[in-house]
Amino acid sequence: MKPHAVIIGAGVLGCLSALSLTERGWRVTLVDQGQAGLESSWAGGGILFPLLPWNYSEPVNRLALAGMARHGALCDLLLEETGIDPQYWRCGMEILPPLNLEAALQWCKDHAFTCEERGSSLWLPEVAQARNPRLMQALKALVRLSGITLVEHSTMQPLAATQGRITRWTDTEGRCYEADVFVVTAGAWSKTLLGEHGKNLDMKPMRGQMLLYRTAPDTLDHIQYREDFYLIPRLDGHILAGSTVEDVGFDKSTTADTAAALAKKAIRVLPALAEASVVKHWSGLRPGSADNIPVIDRHPQFDNLYLNTGHFRYGVTMAPESAELLAALICGEPPGLDLTPYAYPQQ
Numbered sequence: 001m002k003p004h005a006v007i008i009g010a011g012v013l014g015c016l017s018a019l020s021l022t023e024r025g026w027r028v029t030l031v032d033q034g035q036a037g038l039e040s041s042w043a044g045g046g047i048l049f050p051l052l053p054w055n056y057s058e059p060v061n062r063l064a065l066a067g068m069a070r071h072g073a074l075c076d077l078l079l080e081e082t083g084i085d086p087q088y089w090r091c092g093m094e095i096l097p098p099l100n101l102e103a104a105l106q107w108c109k110d111h112a113f114t115c116e117e118r119g120s121s122l123w124l125p126e127v128a129q130a131r132n133p134r135l136m137q138a139l140k141a142l143v144r145l146s147g148i149t150l151v152e153h154s155t156m157q158p159l160a161a162t163q164g165r166i167t168r169w170t171d172t173e174g175r176c177y178e179a180d181v182f183v184v185t186a187g188a189w190s191k192t193l194l195g196e197h198g199k200n201l202d203m204k205p206m207r208g209q210m211l212l213y214r215t216a217p218d219t220l221d222h223i224q225y226r227e228d229f230y231l232i233p234r235l236d237g238h239i240l241a242g243s244t245v246e247d248v249g250f251d252k253s254t255t256a257d258t259a260a261a262l263a264k265k266a267i268r269v270l271p272a273l274a275e276a277s278v279v280k281h282w283s284g285l286r287p288g289s290a291d292n293i294p295v296i297d298r299h300p301q302f303d304n305l306y307l308n309t310g311h312f313r314y315g316v317t318m319a320p321e322s323a324e325l326l327a328a329l330i331c332g333e334p335p336g337l338d339l340t341p342y343a344y345p346q347q
């Protein structure tokens with residue numbers, strides 16, 4: 001009989017973790033408290049690159065760049081298997097001043113990453129993007145095509161087991177899930193799900209608000225970034241403007257003041273947006289973690305509980321590599337990266 005894994009959280013990390021285990025012969029049940037993929041995986045901008053990587057530690061950059069390298073093939077597979085195009089687009093990114101150009105050029109040299117000085121700006125032609133909602137639609141379709149059991153609208157109780165081995169986990173309606181292995185990929189809700197067993201996790205929800213403009217398709221053809229603010233063009237002419245980083249707990253509301261502030265920044269970067277209409281304003285909750293470093297590890301108190309969570313701003317970027325690392329860990333295979341930086345934090 002195939003070993004069985006229950007994965008809690010059906011965002012991009014949950015879906016890809018499920019697919020990675022399925023490819024290795026596992027039977028997988030994927031559980032989500034709402035509709036699959038409609039939290040931070042849907043809400044983000046889809047830039048497949050660590051913004052200003054010279055400001056991050058190497059564990060962040062290694063994982064993000066490894067994930068980035070897998071996305072082109074992943075999106076091709078999704079289109080071929082499901083007919084849904086995630087709109088992977090290597091559109092490039094322009095980083096506008098002010099920036100530490102010396103540090104940026106050195107990082108690009110050290111990592112063999114193509115760059116070009118354009119006056120006081122930096123051009124990164126290899127940076128790609130995917131359209132998050134379409135990526136999640138395609139992943140959800142492939143999950144079902146792959147024989148994975150997807151259970152939506154099932155909110156799990158905080159973990160009640162004490163230590164050793166988990167035999168079952170129950171949701172708030174009394175449904176009981178039994179498996180050989182349990183995996184938490186629940187993003188901002190991961191610490192809550194672990195209950196008293198998550199107290200060592202330095203993780204909390206961080207709200208991000210974003211605007212969507214409708215413009216002509218040729219208004220902007222690359223990502224523009226200035227001072228922790230970005231504009232992301234889509235192939236059909238829509239432009240995303242964002243994003244905030246707000247420590248407000250599990251509050252997903254949007255605010256008029258933030259919308260006005262985002263619009264002001266957007267027009268400063270691209271004056272043509274002064275004449276464009278805002279068609280949507282939304283927010284999502286990122287799984288904020290210390291230094292943007294996720295946890296990809298077995299929980300130290302349980303033989304069969306694993307975590308793939310806490311990716312903060314780069315869950316989509318890191319997800320293809322993170323899923324492979326997790327599956328290798330569970331199956332006893334050599335990991336593609338050193339997992340030491342992503343260990344569960346000890347007391």
